[in-house]
Amino acid sequence: MDLLLWRHAEAEDGVPDLQRKLTARGEKQAKQMAAWLKAHAPNPLRVIVSPALRTQQTARALGVPFATDERLRPDAGVVDLLAAAGWPDGSSDATDDDSALGAQPCTNVPNRGERKRAILVVGHQPTLGRVAALLLAGQEADWSVKKGGLWWFSNRVRQGETQTVLRAVIPPN
Numbered sequence: 753m754d755l756l757l758w759r760h761a762e763a764e765d766g767v768p769d770l771q772r773k774l775t776a777r778g779e780k781q782a783k784q785m786a787a788w789l790k791a792h793a794p795n796p797l798r799v800i801v802s803p804a805l806r807t808q809q810t811a812r813a814l815g816v817p818f819a820t821d822e823r824l825r826p827d828a829g830v831v832d833l834l835a836a837a838g839w840p841d842g843s844s845d846a847t848d849d850d851s852a853l854g855a856q857p858c859t860n861v862p863n864r865g866e867r868k869r870a871i872l873v874v875g876h877q878p879t880l881g882r883v884a885a886l887l888l889a890g891q892e893a894d895w896s897v898k899k900g901g902l903w904w905f906s907n908r909v910r911q912g913e914t915q916t917v918l919r920a921v922i923p924p925n
Contacts, residue, residue, distance in 0.1 A: 753838070753839065753840060753841060753842045753868050753870070753871070754871070754906050755870075755887075755904075755906075756789075756793065756873065756904045756905075757873050757880045757902065757905070758789075758810065758811075758873065758874045758875075758900075758901075759874075759880050759897045759898065759900060759901050760774075760802075760804070760807045760809075760810045760874060760875070760900070761782040761785070761806070761809075761900040762778035762924075763778055763899075769804065769826060770803060770804045770805060770825075773806060774806055774809045778809075778899070778900065779809070781900030781924040782810045782813035782900065783813045785810075785813070785900055785901075785902055785922065786813035786814040788922055789814055789872070789902070790814070792920075794868075795870075797816070797870045797871070797872055798819075798869075798870065798871045798872070799811055799816060799874070800818065800819050800820075800821045800874070801819070801820055801821070801824060801873075802821070802825055802826065802874065803821075803822060804825070804876070807824070807874040807875060808820065810874050811872075818874070821836045823835060823836040824836055824873065824874075824875045825876075826876045828875070828879050830879060830883050830892055833875060833879055833880075833883055834883065837871045838869075840916075842868070842869035878894055880897040880903070881894055881896055882895070884903050887916045887918075899924060901921070901923050901924050902921070903918070903921050903922075904918070904919040904920040904921075904922075905917065905918060905919065
């Protein structure tokens with residue numbers, strides 16, 4: 753399975769928190785990362801986002817369908833995010849029907865051949881950093897994922913053991 757964690761791009765300060773919009777810089781960050789994803793992301797790619805407006809605006813830059821998942825709210829925990837994503841085996845306790853989540857083959861993301869299941873989560877700090885720490889170090893820690901940045905993980909089985917592989921860390925521009 754591939755798990756891509758994309759932190760929402762730069763957003764305006766203010767309240768209510770869920771209604772914060774991207775800044776002009778944030779819109780540029782989202783477009784630049786979307787261009788990178790279109791060139792490199794697995795296909796098909798299921799995209800799930802927080803209910804926060806800034807995550808939805810970030811995801812829209814990719815130009816593919818996405819689903820909003822309440823388990824990805826700004827106050828979400830690591831377990832919530834991993835359950836929403838179905839990590840590590842691609843199963844989600846919500847549904848296994850990608851079309852029900854708004855996921856479809858991404859027509860503007862090139863098909864890279866037969867791949868494992870892939871999901872892109874557009875979410876928030878500190879949850880994304882804590883997930884990254886858990887996957888790589890085996891325990892939650894407050895690691896930084898920059899606004900607009902992306903971390904890409906895969907899992908694989910080697911000699912009967914499941915391993916997590918960090919495929920890419922892409923900073924925002």
